[in-house]
Amino acid sequence: MLKAIDQNIPSVNIAEARFPSPFRSGLEYNAPARGTWNIVHTGMLIPEAHQIFVCARGCLRGVILTAAEMNAMDRMSWVSVSENDLYDGTMEQDVIDGVTEILNRMEKRPPCVLLFLSCVHLFAGCDFKMIIERLGEIFPDVHFTDCYMTPTMRKTVTPDCLMRKQLYEPLKAVKKDTKTAAVIGCDRPTDKASELVGLISTAGFKLTDITECKTYGEYLDIAKSSLNITYIPAAKSAGDELEKRFGTKHLYIPLSYGYEEITDCCKRLCGALEIDTPDFSENIAKAEKSLKNALGIIGDTPIAVDYTATPRPLGLCRLLSEHGFNVKRCYADVFTDEEQNDFEVLARKFPDLEIFPTVNVKMRFAADCVQKEKYLAIGQKVAYFCGTDNFVNIVAGGGLYGFEGISKIAELMTDAFYEPKDRRTVIQYKGLGCESCL
Amino acid sequence: MTNVSKIISIYAADTSGVCSALYELGGMTVVHDASGCNSTYSTHDEPRWYDKNSMIYISALTETDAIMGNDQKLIDDICSAAKELAPAFIALCGSPMPAMTGTDMNFAAEEIALVTGIETFAINTNGTHSYLYGAGQAFAKIAGNFCTERKKTDKMSVNILGATPLDFSLNGSIESIKKWLCENGFSVKTCFAMGSDLSEISHAPEAQVNLVISSSGIPAAKYFYDRFGIPFVAGVPIGKSFSETLAQNLKTAVKTGKCLFPASERISSDNGFIVTGESVYASSLAAAVTKDLSMPVKVLSTVSDSDDGSLAKGDIICRSEEELEKEFAKASLVIADPLFSPICPKGRFSALPHEAFSGRCFSKSIPNLINADISGLLTQGG
Numbered sequence: 001m002l003k004a005i006d007q008n009i010p011s012v013n014i015a016e017a018r019f020p021s022p023f024r025s026g027l028e029y030n031a032p033a034r035g036t037w038n039i040v041h042t043g044m045l046i047p048e049a050h051q052i053f054v055c056a057r058g059c060l061r062g063v064i065l066t067a068a069e070m071n072a073m074d075r076m077s078w079v080s081v082s083e084n085d086l087y088d089g090t091m092e093q094d095v096i097d098g099v100t101e102i103l104n105r106m107e108k109r110p111p112c113v114l115l116f117l118s119c120v121h122l123f124a125g126c127d128f129k130m131i132i133e134r135l136g137e138i139f140p141d142v143h144f145t146d147c148y149m150t151p152t153m154r155k156t157v158t159p160d161c162l163m164r165k166q167l168y169e170p171l172k173a174v175k176k177d178t179k180t181a182a183v184i185g186c187d188r189p190t191d192k193a194s195e196l197v198g199l200i201s202t203a204g205f206k207l208t209d210i211t212e213c214k215t216y217g218e219y220l221d222i223a224k225s226s227l228n229i230t231y232i233p234a235a236k237s238a239g240d241e242l243e244k245r246f247g248t249k250h251l252y253i254p255l256s257y258g259y260e261e262i263t264d265c266c267k268r269l270c271g272a273l274e275i276d277t278p279d280f281s282e283n284i285a286k287a288e289k290s291l292k293n294a295l296g297i298i299g300d301t302p303i304a305v306d307y308t309a310t311p312r313p314l315g316l317c318r319l320l321s322e323h324g325f326n327v328k329r330c331y332a333d334v335f336t337d338e339e340q341n342d343f344e345v346l347a348r349k350f351p352d353l354e355i356f357p358t359v360n361v362k363m364r365f366a367a368d369c370v371q372k373e374k375y376l377a378i379g380q381k382v383a384y385f386c387g388t389d390n391f392v393n394i395v396a397g398g399g400l401y402g403f404e405g406i407s408k409i410a411e412l413m414t415d416a417f418y419e420p421k422d423r424r425t426v427i428q429y430k431g432l433g434c435e436s437c438l
Numbered sequence: 439m440t441n442v443s444k445i446i447s448i449y450a451a452d453t454s455g456v457c458s459a460l461y462e463l464g465g466m467t468v469v470h471d472a473s474g475c476n477s478t479y480s481t482h483d484e485p486r487w488y489d490k491n492s493m494i495y496i497s498a499l500t501e502t503d504a505i506m507g508n509d510q511k512l513i514d515d516i517c518s519a520a521k522e523l524a525p526a527f528i529a530l531c532g533s534p535m536p537a538m539t540g541t542d543m544n545f546a547a548e549e550i551a552l553v554t555g556i557e558t559f560a561i562n563t564n565g566t567h568s569y570l571y572g573a574g575q576a577f578a579k580i581a582g583n584f585c586t587e588r589k590k591t592d593k594m595s596v597n598i599l600g601a602t603p604l605d606f607s608l609n610g611s612i613e614s615i616k617k618w619l620c621e622n623g624f625s626v627k628t629c630f631a632m633g634s635d636l637s638e639i640s641h642a643p644e645a646q647v648n649l650v651i652s653s654s655g656i657p658a659a660k661y662f663y664d665r666f667g668i669p670f671v672a673g674v675p676i677g678k679s680f681s682e683t684l685a686q687n688l689k690t691a692v693k694t695g696k697c698l699f700p701a702s703e704r705i706s707s708d709n710g711f712i713v714t715g716e717s718v719y720a721s722s723l724a725a726a727v728t729k730d731l732s733m734p735v736k737v738l739s740t741v742s743d744s745d746d747g748s749l750a751k752g753d754i755i756c757r758s759e760e761e762l763e764k765e766f767a768k769a770s771l772v773i774a775d776p777l778f779s780p781i782c783p784k785g786r787f788s789a790l791p792h793e794a795f796s797g798r799c800f801s802k803s804i805p806n807l808i809n810a811d812i813s814g815l816l817t818q819g820g
Binding site for chain 2: 025026027028029030032034055056057058059060061062064065068069073074076077078079080081082083086097098101102105106118119120123124149151152153154155156359361362364365368424428430437438
């Protein structure tokens with residue numbers, strides 16, 4: 001049995017918290033909320049592409065079973081790295097031989113292979129460029145993309161960010177369609193009712209998005225876009241890279257919950273689309289009405305938000321707090337630079353907002369703490385930590401954007417308030433929105 | 439190539455084996471790793487994660503610390519956590535990156551023990567071996583560190599060695615083994631390590647015999663045999679007839695002091711049934727099928743690198759997808775985890791999910807075959 005442990009879960013009021021890292025680093029715990037996507041889920045967005053991972057058994061296990069759970073083992077292969085392989089200087093040849101064997105055993109070769117190497121390859125100075133070139137010579141009908149499972153490097157470039165960039169590596173320069181735009185780097189479709197999609201449509205543009213592609217050909221057509229839009233921080237480098245490679249204008253209009261920032265982003269989008277900026281007062285009024293309606297129902301129920309629900313958890317906390325909601329907690333281990341203004345405003349106006357970590361060793365025991373109040377949670381991790389079945393089940397912003405996104409979040413909060421979910425089951429499905437065999 | 443797979447899964451790694459073996463013992467287990475080991479283990483390899491607390495953590499190794507060889511951060515972070523959590527022991531194991539950078543895990547363990555005063559040990563993992571290797575070492579470390587005295591001997595008492603959910607899921611199999619032992623006149627002293635805490639485990643030397651139910655129990659069994667002369671019998675009481683044989687072997691071991699592998703005493707046969715998986719379980723199932731269903735069986739040991747004594751003559755160790763496919767093609771029925779089915783001829787497959795291979799994909803349909811009728815295995819075919 002575990003010994004009695006001081007269950008004083010670490011937290012800090014925002015007024016006393018450090019930005020961007022409120023907590024010191026240390027050993028890390030992993031909460032059983034599995035909805036956020038990993039590099040396998042993201043890679044599967046390229047239709048007909050095949051993934052091959054080359055790494056040690058321990059690293060393979062998680063990615064292989066990710067594919068198994070999404071019923072996609074026919075799109076996943078692996079080459080395991082043994083202890084000897086780490087030291088015998090044959091890393092490159094082992095990769096080439098393994099991939100060659102896999103492709104030779106396939107009845108039909110895929111148009112594209114996402115080849116993932118791991119931390120140990122990069123630390124050993126493995127020549128990935130040579131591997132890709134050699135494989136391209138052996139299989140000229142297959143496009144090989146270098147991909148990376150390198151969590152050791154997560155503090156410099158996260159595997160998620162790198163994956164979203166490499167997701168578009170197979171694209172080739174084609175003649176641009178001046179009336180085509182693309183949303184880049186999102187792992188779920190953007191809400192069709194959002195201002196973002198609406199403005200693109202108003203401007204007479206066709207919108208392409210990898211999440212909507214059904215064939216490899218449709219995917220390749222993304223390169224026709226003359227305007228690439230990103231709004232998730234982890235997708236920004238993908239937009240920058242495509243601008244560098246193809247000269248496609250990249251517009252980063254970050255997902256946010258502040259009316260001024262949303263208006264500014266929409267204005268910039270209109271500028272890029274070469275249309276007049278419309279009056280958003282009706283959109284704002286609708287968002288206000290939705291928030292007011294939600295507040296009338298939810299009342300002073302305590303609310304908690306986590307970083308898996310949205311890349312701007314503090315922005316969402318601020319929006320809700322400024323509209324009278326009883327936002328008590330925000331769960332995040334680190335904040336992005338984009339959150340600094342919201343952090344400072346919250347620290348000034350709502351200094352008692354508590355910031356909780358998610359990976360601190362004591363969080364192992366957080367779900368055991370009986371909450372004095374019943375929380376309404378926004379995000380899977382916070383649902384787990386606060387022990388509530390009343391939660392908004394979204395990850396990575398949920399495809400919601402703009403004033404319409406705020407209206408939708410208010411509606412989702414109301415739904416969550418009325419309709420509890422089976423927390424234990426729902427949050428343990430891996431990759432929210434993906435097929436699951438569970 | 440043995441290390442290549444086009445479509446099948448891969449068994450859990452050594453680090454998961456360590457965590458799984460130590461999960462219920464009140465210690466703190468730290469995998470020196472950047473990120474993936476913890477989420478892989480807690481998502482796919484540990485069905486107790488949501489409902490039962492255990493201090494399993496990663497060190498969150500960073501690029502800078504790896505390059506600079508900053509092992510002090512690992513030591514400091516563990517000491518700091520141990521101060522807050524007061525674990526009964528600390529186990530430290532490594533993943534591929536520390537193996538590559540040459541982190542001295544034994545030195546780190548010694549330092550941590552000095553600073554905290556808590557029993558600390560390193561387990562030699564690097565993420566490239568199977569869960570059996572990791573769990574086996576972990577059980578042996580627990581035995582070596584906490585089972586050092588034999589104050590008395592309890593007649594007809596038995597330890598169960600090698601129990602983890604990776605091999606036995608949470609489907610009642612372990613409880614059924616305990617019940618079966620009691621029905622056969624034994625009292626269960628401890629179970630390494632499901633359902634026993636560390637204080638119970640420390641009484642393991644008082645048992646007269648050990649029942650090894652997976653290869654991961656063999657290193658600890660050898661320790662008990664070498665240190666206290668406690669014999670072991672390897673086998674899982676599957677089906678009716680083999681369970682009787684196994685019970686008889688346990689009694690014989692008590693009487694003679696000899697270690698026995700009754701599941702290996704059968705004739706392995708080509709062109710009949712094939713059973714795959716962990717060798718002690720698979721060999722026991724093969725013995726049960728042979729005895730209860732009178733069918734010829736061959737075991738393909740798909741996890742271990744070597745035979746620990748459980749396999750019969752003619753059984754083979756086979757970890758290559760290509761070789762497995764050839765062997766499956768010769769069989770009249772393949773009893774294996776569903777994630778082997780893509781390389782098995784259609785209509786000749788019987789699904790027997792194994793958590794160590796398919797994780798939680800089919801965990802709801804893992805049958806409890808302990809001392810039970812196994813004829814259902816013949817009708818599950820797909």
